Amino acid sequence: xxxxxxxxxxxxxxxxxxxxxxxxxxxxxxxxxxxxxxxxxxxxxxxxxxxxxxxxxxxxxxxxxxxxxxxxxxxxxxxxxxxxxxxxxxxxxxxxxxxxxxxxxxxxxxxxxxxxxxxxxxxxxxxxxxxxxxxxxxxxxxxxxxxxxxxxxxxxxxxxxxxxxxxxxxxxxxxxxxxxxxxxxxxxxxxxxxxxxxxxxxxxxxxxxxxxxxxxxxxxxxxxxxxxxxxxxxxxxxxxxxxxxxxxxxxxxxxxxxxxxxxxxxxxxxxxxxxxxxxxxxxxxxxxxxxxxxxxxxxxxxxxxxxxxxxxxxxxxxxxxxxxxxxxxxxxxxxxxxxxxxxxxxxxxxxxxxxxxxxxxxxxxxxxxxxxxxxxxxxxxxxxxxxxxxxxxxxxxxxxxxxxxxxxxxxxxxxxxxxxxxxxxxxxxxxxxxxxxxxxxxxxxxxxxxxxxxxxxxxxxxxxxxxxxxxxxxxxxxxxxxxxxxxxxxxxxxxxxxxxxxxxxxxxxxxxxxxxxxxxxxxxxxxxxxxxxxxxxxxxxx
Amino acid sequence: xxxxxxxxxxxxxxxxxxxxxxxxxxxxxxxxxxxxxxxxxxxxxxxxxxxxxxxxxxxxxxxxxxxxxxxxxxxxxxxxxxxxxxxxxxxxxxxxxxxxxxxxxxxxxxxxxxxxxxxxxxxxxxxxxxxxxxxxxxxxxxxxxxxxxxxxxxxxxxxxxxxxxxxxxxxxxxxxxxxxxxxxxxxxxxxxxxxxxxxxxxxxxxxxxxxxxxxxxxxxxxxxxxxxxxxxxxxxxxxxxxxxxxxxxxxxxxxxxxxxxxxxxxxxxxxxxxxxxxxxxxxxxxxxxxxxxxxxxxxxxxxxxxxxxxxxxxxx
Numbered sequence: 001x002x003x004x005x006x007x008x009x010x011x012x013x014x015x016x017x018x019x020x021x022x023x024x025x026x027x028x029x030x031x032x033x034x035x036x037x038x039x040x041x042x043x044x045x046x047x048x049x050x051x052x053x054x055x056x057x058x059x060x061x062x063x064x065x066x067x068x069x070x071x072x073x074x075x076x077x078x079x080x081x082x083x084x085x086x087x088x089x090x091x092x093x094x095x096x097x098x099x100x101x102x103x104x105x106x107x108x109x110x111x112x113x114x115x116x117x118x119x120x121x122x123x124x125x126x127x128x129x130x131x132x133x134x135x136x137x138x139x140x141x142x143x144x145x146x147x148x149x150x151x152x153x154x155x156x157x158x159x160x161x162x163x164x165x166x167x168x169x170x171x172x173x174x175x176x177x178x179x180x181x182x183x184x185x186x187x188x189x190x191x192x193x194x195x196x197x198x199x200x201x202x203x204x205x206x207x208x209x210x211x212x213x214x215x216x217x218x219x220x221x222x223x224x225x226x227x228x229x230x231x232x233x234x235x236x237x238x239x240x241x242x243x244x245x246x247x248x249x250x251x252x253x254x255x256x257x258x259x260x261x262x263x264x265x266x267x268x269x270x271x272x273x274x275x276x277x278x279x280x281x282x283x284x285x286x287x288x289x290x291x292x293x294x295x296x297x298x299x300x301x302x303x304x305x306x307x308x309x310x311x312x313x314x315x316x317x318x319x320x321x322x323x324x325x326x327x328x329x330x331x332x333x334x335x336x337x338x339x340x341x342x343x344x345x346x347x348x349x350x351x352x353x354x355x356x357x358x359x360x361x362x363x364x365x366x367x368x369x370x371x372x373x374x375x376x377x378x379x380x381x382x383x384x385x386x387x388x389x390x391x392x393x394x395x396x397x398x399x400x401x402x403x404x405x406x407x408x409x410x411x412x413x414x415x416x417x418x419x420x421x422x423x424x425x426x427x428x429x430x431x432x433x434x435x436x437x438x439x440x441x442x443x444x445x446x447x448x449x450x451x452x453x454x455x456x457x458x459x460x461x462x463x464x465x466x467x468x469x470x471x472x473x474x475x476x477x478x479x480x481x482x483x484x485x486x487x488x489x490x491x492x493x494x495x496x497x498x499x500x501x502x503x504x505x506x507x508x509x510x511x512x513x514x515x516x517x518x519x520x521x522x523x524x525x526x527x528x529x530x531x532x533x534x535x536x537x538x539x540x541x542x
Numbered sequence: 543x544x545x546x547x548x549x550x551x552x553x554x555x556x557x558x559x560x561x562x563x564x565x566x567x568x569x570x571x572x573x574x575x576x577x578x579x580x581x582x583x584x585x586x587x588x589x590x591x592x593x594x595x596x597x598x599x600x601x602x603x604x605x606x607x608x609x610x611x612x613x614x615x616x617x618x619x620x621x622x623x624x625x626x627x628x629x630x631x632x633x634x635x636x637x638x639x640x641x642x643x644x645x646x647x648x649x650x651x652x653x654x655x656x657x658x659x660x661x662x663x664x665x666x667x668x669x670x671x672x673x674x675x676x677x678x679x680x681x682x683x684x685x686x687x688x689x690x691x692x693x694x695x696x697x698x699x700x701x702x703x704x705x706x707x708x709x710x711x712x713x714x715x716x717x718x719x720x721x722x723x724x725x726x727x728x729x730x731x732x733x734x735x736x737x738x739x740x741x742x743x744x745x746x747x748x749x750x751x752x753x754x755x756x757x758x759x760x761x762x763x764x765x766x767x768x769x770x771x772x773x774x775x776x777x778x779x780x781x782x783x784x785x786x787x788x789x790x791x792x793x794x795x796x797x798x799x800x801x802x803x804x805x806x807x808x809x810x811x812x813x814x815x816x817x818x819x820x821x822x823x824x825x826x827x828x829x830x831x832x833x834x835x836x837x838x839x840x841x842x843x844x845x846x847x848x849x850x851x852x853x854x855x856x857x858x
Contacts, residue, residue, distance in 0.1 A: 052759055075764070083762030090760075095753040098772050100850055109771070110761045145851045161761060 003028045003201040008061035019225045026201040033216030034205045037453035041225040042205045046171045051078045084114045087162030091174035093155035097146040103157045104142025110164045129164040152183035166198050173205045180315040185524035209252045210526035221245050234535050254458035255487045256465035270441045270474045271304040277335030278322050296322040298498035307472040311489035319498040320478050358387040361435035365447035367427035371419040378415030381434040404433040425456035444476045461488050482525045486510050494518045554840045561832040566607050569825050579819040619826040624818045629826045640807035643723050644792040650731035659742025681736030690729035690802045707804035726803045734788045741784050745777040778849050786842035790835040
């Protein structure tokens with residue numbers, strides 16, 4: 001008998017069907033990967049197992065944990081199960097911990113609510129749990145507060161809380177999505193180790209096929225509230241019977257076709273950043289001493305040619321966002337200079353002039369919060385016209401709006417709509433249209449596809465490649481996702497602690513990384529093909 | 543924690559200096575000469591000049607500011623122009639009415655608002671919540687002096703449980719004093735409690751939606767445990783802010799209620815001081831009220847730091 005058996009689970013919230021006949025099972029000591037895009041119902045399935053459903057949710061079917069049907073459990077029974085038999089780890093470690101309690105108290109609480117142990121014993125057990133997740137006492141005493149810890153460390157605390165009582169089942173809902181690749185690799189390794197040591201069942205919910213290919217013994221692919229395909233990991237990837245599985249697989253390793261050879265002006269420099277320094281003042285420690293500063297960008301030099309796509313990769317805190325803000329001249333620089341199309345754009349003590357600003361535009365990560373919801377699309381995308389001395393009016397303006405929308409695969413009629421009428425992918429197209437409309441030389445794409453599902457991401461990457469080829473626009477493509485950078489860029493820069501540590505043609509850097517940090521990043525990045533190959537090799541020897 | 547404390551103390555002192563300057567200069571430029579006011583319309587100019595001299599009104603402005611401030615530091619507020627008694631005594635009599643009244647009102651408002659706000663949040667959208675929200679809406683809308691009159695009509699005139707006004711003095715016993723302050727305190731507290739309960743509810747609802755409350759539930763805490771152990775303390779920050787603002791309001795803004803109940807408090811003193819051009823009284827009482835407000839702000843800041851460990855570090 002399986003540890004967890006979900007049979008024909010159907011769920012609706014206020015009569016809107018969310019899940020339909022979901023069947024899943026997890027064996028003790030095994031990892032089930034649940035994969036799907038946003039809205040596929042994978043998180044709500046997890047919440048159904050926890051019985052922490054939103055108000056108005058109704059479900060039918062059966063969920064059996066270790067033979068016990070959860071449909072017969074009262075809320076009180078469930079409180080006894082949660083944290084004790086089922087542990088759960090969430091996506092966002094920055095907010096998953098109570099900011100006003102120490103990590104020791106929070107881990108000990110799991111033990112206190114379920115066992116009759118004294119506070120002292122509970123704290124001792126909490127210490128052991130924290131040690132198990134590699135948060136040793138010397139650096140991480142129990143009286144630390146969450147705000148002293150990084151995202152990866154906080155996620156370890158959440159895991160310690162979830163495994164403190166050695167539950168039979170652990171549910172991890174996108175546990176590494178918010179983390180850097182190297183941290184992700186550590187957390188995944190930790191989870192895998194815990195599963196092996198404790199013989200726990202693990203449900204790993206993710207949108208990332210490469211992660212499940214590395215981690216999971218079984219996989220279930222979900223779409224629109226249904227499990228469309230499920231099976232043993234290698235089998236499933238070999239067969240891929242359902243068209244959606246195939247599409248997902250294809251989109252995950254999608255490489256847009258580039259045809260940039262004919263761009264005539266290639267070689268002409270669009271952006272030149274030389275020895276740029278960006279300092280942040282630190283809080284003043286004494287009234288009498290000048291405050292210190294933190295050097296976020298340290299003498300960075302880079303250049304981008306016309307029609308060239310350059311990637312900038314690095315972990316959070318490496319200074320890539322700060323560098324981006326400096327390049328966009330949103331912040332002033334403390335040293336060096338930035339040139340656009342050969343003329344000075346920004347340097348120490350002198351900001352950008354308006355005429356030059358039109359040559360660089362930006363697309364941000366979150367397509368949901370980067371538009372004013374009260375304006376129509378036509379007005380939203382024509383906003384950069386404010387940068388022009390003689391902005392187009394009347395028919396000419398309309399024509400430019402129409403062209404911009406058509407360029408990104410939308411219709412001219414969409415200009416009359418409001419932003420809430422569009423999906424995430426469409427919104428990102430509108431963001432690109434907004435950047436395109438004044439024909440800039442350079443578009444900065446700041447994690448522009450990170451928030452998108454893989455299939456939408458593939459479409460947007462195609463669009464970006466096509467626009468760059470056709471209009472000879474250069475991109476500075478900033479991302480923490482190395483596979484995306486590899487797919488779309490010609491050249492890549494690796495940034496660490498405010499400095500560019502490696503630079504070169506993308507394929508070359510990916511195949512022969514020279515700097516140890518680049519090697520570290522690449523080793524930590526889950527790659528679908530390689531994970532599958534490794535799995536096959538293991539299957540043959542085993 | 544200590545650097546934080548020192549920093550707040552320095553800022554408290556600087557605020558006091560700034561406040562004393564503002565109060566002094568505003569009162570200086572207010573028209574109306576206390577000497578001619580005290581002597582009446584028909585006074586001889588010589589007599590007025592002599593009085594001005596004896597009141598010290600002819601000294602230079604910086605000197606008078608210095609005299610006033612150094613007096614304040616020694617607890618000497620000067621002599622009232624109209625009552626001819628030290629302002630210190632006038633204030634000392636009245637502060638023991640105003641301060642207990644404000645404290646009692648604040649206590650009442652907190653005691654009412656906390657449970658009410660928590661219950662409303664815990665039972666969101668239930669009939670209980672809806673009726674609580676309705677009542678608090680009413681509590682905010684009704685002016686407190688009118689509510690005070692209703693209280694007097696019902697509890698003093700119909701039921702005869704309380705007297706309709708006046709204050710017997712603390713010499714008459716603690717119970718008699720508290721009894722006299724009960725109705726005014728209720729009248730003051732109710733609108734404040736309504737505001738506070740609503741703030742408590744919305745702050746708690748926000749916090750209940752936070753990820754760490756979900757984490758707590760996933761650990762096996764019941765909804766109620768998650769609320770008490772995790773949500774409540776995090777929800778307190780905005781509530782503390784409002785309490786701090788309310789105390790200042792209760793202390794300074796009780797003028798109307800003190801008038802309705804004929805209470806000899808600071809509010810009435812300052813009111814009389816203004817009408818009689820008794821600037822020395824006005825200056826001193828206003829400074830005292832400002833001091834109270836700054837002190838309460840300081841206490842609220844300290845409480846923030848106790849509630850939220852992030853502030854201890856961030857501001858230190």
